[in-house]
Amino acid sequence: MKTKFFNFVMVGFIGASLLISGCSNKKAPKADEGKTGPKTEAKTQDDTGKSGMDDPKKIKLLEAQAALSDVDVYFDFDQSTLSSDAKANLDKKSDYLKNNKDLRITVEGHCDERGSNEYNLGLGERRASSIKKYLVSKGISESVIETITFGEEKQVCMEHNESCWSKNRRGHIAINQ
Amino acid sequence: MTISGFPSRTPIAACALIAMVLLMQPSVQALDVVLDITSGEAKPIDIALPFFTCAQPGNESIIEEIHRIFVQDLEYSNRFTVVDISRFFPTGTTEMTNPNFKEWYLAGIAALITGHINMGGDEIEVNMRLFDVPMGNQIIGVRYKTPYAKLRTVIHKFADEVQFRLTGERGISFSQISFVSNKSGHQEIYVVDPDGGLLQEITANGTTNLSPAWAPGGGKIYYTSYAGGRPDLYVYDLESSKSSPLVKGGMNITPAISADGQFLTWSMSFDGDPEIVVAPVSGKSPKRLTSTPGVDCNPSFSPGGNELVFTSDRSGDPQLYIMDIEGGNLRRLTVTGDYNTAADWSPRGDWIVYHSRREGVFNLWLVHPDGSDDHQVTADAGHNEDPCFARDGRHFTFISSRNGGKGLYISDLSGQKVRPVLIMHGICANPSWSR
Numbered sequence: 001m002k003t004k005f006f007n008f009v010m011v012g013f014i015g016a017s018l019l020i021s022g023c024s025n026k027k028a029p030k031a032d033e034g035k036t037g038p039k040t041e042a043k044t045q046d047d048t049g050k051s052g053m054d055d056p057k058k059i060k061l062l063e064a065q066a067a068l069s070d071v072d073v074y075f076d077f078d079q080s081t082l083s084s085d086a087k088a089n090l091d092k093k094s095d096y097l098k099n100n101k102d103l104r105i106t107v108e109g110h111c112d113e114r115g116s117n118e119y120n121l122g123l124g125e126r127r128a129s130s131i132k133k134y135l136v137s138k139g140i141s142e143s144v145i146e147t148i149t150f151g152e153e154k155q156v157c158m159e160h161n162e163s164c165w166s167k168n169r170r171g172h173i174a175i176n177q
Numbered sequence: 178m179t180i181s182g183f184p185s186r187t188p189i190a191a192c193a194l195i196a197m198v199l200l201m202q203p204s205v206q207a208l209d210v211v212l213d214i215t216s217g218e219a220k221p222i223d224i225a226l227p228f229f230t231c232a233q234p235g236n237e238s239i240i241e242e243i244h245r246i247f248v249q250d251l252e253y254s255n256r257f258t259v260v261d262i263s264r265f266f267p268t269g270t271t272e273m274t275n276p277n278f279k280e281w282y283l284a285g286i287a288a289l290i291t292g293h294i295n296m297g298g299d300e301i302e303v304n305m306r307l308f309d310v311p312m313g314n315q316i317i318g319v320r321y322k323t324p325y326a327k328l329r330t331v332i333h334k335f336a337d338e339v340q341f342r343l344t345g346e347r348g349i350s351f352s353q354i355s356f357v358s359n360k361s362g363h364q365e366i367y368v369v370d371p372d373g374g375l376l377q378e379i380t381a382n383g384t385t386n387l388s389p390a391w392a393p394g395g396g397k398i399y400y401t402s403y404a405g406g407r408p409d410l411y412v413y414d415l416e417s418s419k420s421s422p423l424v425k426g427g428m429n430i431t432p433a434i435s436a437d438g439q440f441l442t443w444s445m446s447f448d449g450d451p452e453i454v455v456a457p458v459s460g461k462s463p464k465r466l467t468s469t470p471g472v473d474c475n476p477s478f479s480p481g482g483n484e485l486v487f488t489s490d491r492s493g494d495p496q497l498y499i500m501d502i503e504g505g506n507l508r509r510l511t512v513t514g515d516y517n518t519a520a521d522w523s524p525r526g527d528w529i530v531y532h533s534r535r536e537g538v539f540n541l542w543l544v545h546p547d548g549s550d551d552h553q554v555t556a557d558a559g560h561n562e563d564p565c566f567a568r569d570g571r572h573f574t575f576i577s578s579r580n581g582g583k584g585l586y587i588s589d590l591s592g593q594k595v596r597p598v599l600i601m602h603g604i605c606a607n608p609s610w611s612r
Contacts, residue, residue, distance in 0.1 A: 078494065078516075116532065116539075116562065117606055118388055119488055119495055119518045121401075121408060121430045122444060122451040122472030129449020147449060148407055149428055153364065153385045 064103055064175050067096040073131055073171035078115065080126035082134055086171075090131060093173065094138035104176035106146040107131045112165035113152050124149030131171045146176065221258040222287050222343055224251060225310075229292035229303075230269045236296060239328075243292070243303075246329050249372055250336035250350035253596065255571065255589055256343070260286055272304065278313040286310050288343055300324055305335050307342060316342050329374050349567040353611045354574050355379065355389035355398050356585055360603030366400055366413070371567070371574070371587055371610070373598050379413055380404075380420065388607050390432045392458070395611040399423070399432040399441065410443060410460060423460040431475045434458065435482040436524060436612070440502075442485060444474035453487050455502055466504035475519055479546070480526045486510060486546070488518040497531055499546065510548055519563050522546070524612055525570030528590070530554075532562045532575075541575055543590065554592035568612035574598070576605050 073086045082090070097103060109128030111120040128147035136142050157164035226247055229240050251257040262284065272293035281289055289310050295302040306318040317338065321331040330351065337348030355368045366379040366389045380386045384403040391398055398413045402420075410424040410432055428446035435442075441458045444451045447465065453473045454463035467473040469491040476487040484506075486499050495518045497510040511517040516534035523529065529546055532539045533553075539560040544551040555561035559578035566573045567587070574587045577595075584600035585608055599605065 114537065115516075115534075116495075116518045118431045118475055119472060119490075121387070121428070122474040125428045125446050125449060125451050126472055129446075132449060150385075153387075153403075 061175060061177070064096070064100060068093050068103075068105065068173045068175065072167075073173075074166060075127055075169040075171070077112075077165075077169065078123070080109075080123060080130050082130055087134065090134050091138065094135050094140055097135065097140045097144070098138075101141075101144075104144050104146075106148055106174045106176055107135075108154075108172040108174060109147065109149045110154060110156075110168060110170050110172065111152045112168040113155065113160070114165065115152065117152055121149050121151035124151045127169075127171050131173075219256060219344070221256055223260050223285055224257045224288045224290065224339075224343075225260050225262045225281060225284075225286040226251065226290045227262060227273070229294055230272055232270055232293070232295040234270055236294070239294070239296075239301075239325075243294070243328065243332055246332045246372065246374075247290070247336055250333060250348070251339070253350070253372075253572075253587075253594075254336075254340050254348050254569075255594070256340055256346070256348075260284070262286070274306075276308055276310075278308070278310055281308075281310045288316075288339075290339060297322070301328055303328070303331055307339050329370070329372075333370070333372075346569060349569050349572055349610075352568065353391075353395060354585065354587075354598060354608050355391060355611075356574075356576075356608040357387055357389065357606040358603040364606075366398065367602075368398075368415075369585070369599055371598060376599070376602075379415075388431050390434060390609050391611040392434050393436055393438045393612055398609075399434060401430045401432070424463070433477050435478045436480050437482055440478070440482060442476040442478065442502075444472075444476070453485065453500075453504075455485075466500065466502070477520055477522045477529075479522050480524050484546075486520045486522050486529050488520065497529070497544075508548075510544060510546070511551065512548070513551065517542070521565045521573070523566045523570040524568055527570065528566075530564040530566060530573050532564060541573075541592065554588075554590070556592075558595075563607050565608055565610050566612075567610045574608040574610045576608060 071089060073089050076083060107128045109124030109126065111124050115123065128149055132145045132147050135145060155168050157167040226244065228244050231240055248259050251259050273291045276289055276291065287310055289308040290305065292303065292305045300322050303321045303323065304318070307316045308314065309316050319335060323331050333350035336350040340346060340348035349371065352371055353368050354371055355366060357364050358367055363383050364385045364387060365381060366386045367376060368379055369376045379398060380402065382402065382404045386400055386402045389398045389400040396415055400411055400413065401408050402411050405422065405425060407426065408428050408430055409422055410429040411420045412423050413420040428451060430444050432441060432443040439458060440455055441460055442453060442455045445454045445463060450470060451472045451474050452465055452467045453476045454465050456463040469489065471489060471491040473487060473489045476485045478485055484499055484501050486497055488495050489498050494515040497517050497520050498507060499510050500507040510529065514533045514535055517531055520529050520531040527545065528543045530541060530543050533542050539562045540556060541554040541561045541564050542551060543554055562576045564573045564575040572587055572589055574585065576583050577586050580597065580600050582601060583604040583606065585598040585605045586595055587598055588595040
C-alpha cells in the first residue's frame, strides 16, 4: 500500500513536470521581441511541490496527467495514420475523458528529426489532427480538444537512432489549465 | 548618369552610404565582349584589380582586406577572372586616375578597377573607378564615405555595379541571407552577408522561430514564430528592428512573397489539414487553393507570380506540384524519389531547386518547371538541404553537414563551386537569400 502511494506520488511529480514543460509554450509572452526568456521552470516546480499534494484540484490534475499524458501515442515513420496500438492507447484515454468531461486538452503532434523541418510541421499538424478526430469519433466533444504542431522542434530523445526516433514520432496530450 | 537609383536594400547600407557622388561623367560605351547571360556559361571577363592606394601610409591591412573582399565578390559571380597583376602596381599614396590603357591592354586586361581610400576620423572615404581598357575610358566612378564597420558593404555594392555595367546582370554580393540557428539554445532567426560578414540577430524571443522569407528588395522578413505559443506568421522590419504578428491561430507556416512584393503565400491549417493559401502581404482574407487531404506546404511563387510550386503528400509521400494562383491547372512536377520538398523557384524562371531524401540522405536537385532535366546537384557531401536561389538565379544558398554540424553555404548551379558562409554557428536551417 505504502509503495503504491509512493508510486502515485512519483508519477504525479513526473506528470507535473511534464505538464509544466508542456504548457510553458502557452505561457510564452505575446510580444515577440520582448527578450523575455522562457518561464523559469524551477520556480514553478517549487510551487507545485509545496502546495500540490493536499489540493484536490492538483491531485485531480496529476491523476489526469497519469491517465492522458504519461504514455504518448506513437506513429510510424512519415505517417499520420493511427496504428492499432495507437488506437488502443487512445481508447483508454477517451474512456478517461468521458468520465472527466470538465477536462480541456491540447494534442501536440511531433516528428522525428529525419524529415524536412518545414514539412514536419505539416506532418505534426496531421498527427495531432488524427488523434483529435479519433477521440471525437469515440464521443469526446470537439470543443475540449485543441491541437498544435511542434514538427521536429521538441524532441524527447536526442540520439540519432531508431530507438530514439520512434519515441519522437508521437502525439502528446497536455492538460489545459 | 548616376548610380543613385541603385536601391538601398538594408538599413546598414542606407547608413553606410553617407555620400556617393560621381567623380566624372561615365562613358556609356559597352565593352567589346560578347556575353551570353542566360546559359550560365558566359566566358569570364579578364579584369584587373590593383591594390587600392591610400592617402595615408601604413594602412596596408585595410587595403588588403578591401582587396580580399572585392576579389572574392568578383570571382564568386562566375563572370570575371581577376588577373594577377601584382607585378604591375605596387601600392602607393597617390590615386591612379589616368591609367596607361595601352599597357593594360597588352597585358590582356578588358576591364580595370582602381580605388583610393582616405582615412578620416570615424569614416573612410572610398573612391572607386571602373575603366574600359580597350576603349580607353572610365565607365563609372563613385565616392563613398562609410564607417569602417560598413566598409565591406560599399565594396559589395560597387562589385555588383561593376558586374551590372559589364554584363547587364546585377551581382549578388550586396545581399543578405536570413536563416535559423539554434546557437543560443533556441531556434532564432539571423541575417548574414553571403560572404559571412555582418552577422546580425533578428529574433531573440527564446521560443522557436522558423522559415524566414525575404520580401523582395530586402528590408522585411516574414517568418513563423511560436512567440505567442502557436506557429503564427510574423513580419520583421529591419529598419525599425520590430516584429509584428501577421496571421495568428491554428497553424501558419512556410511563408513566401511574390517577386512584386504584393502577395503572400503560406500553409495554413483547415480542420487539421495543412493547405496552401494566397493573400495580400497584409495576410488578410487568405484564399484557400488546395483541399486534398494531406500536407500541403512550402509554396514558392514563379517569377511572374502567376504560378506556385509546392509540396504535397496527397500521393502518399511528399512530392512537388505546380498550380496557378487560382488553385487550377495542377500538375505533378517530381516523379522519382519518395521525399521531395522545400522547393524554390528561380527568379529567372528556368529552374526549380529542391531537396530530395534518398536512402536517408538529403541532396539538392534541380528541375525545369516543365519537369524536364530533373537532376541531382550535390552528392557524397553529407546532407544538403533547404535550397534558396540568389537574385541572379545562378547561385543558391543551402544547409549542409559536409563539414560536420549543419552549416550555411552558397553554391553555383553545378553544385561544384561551394563556399561556406557560416560553419560552427549552431545547427542552421531554412536559409532565404534576399533578391
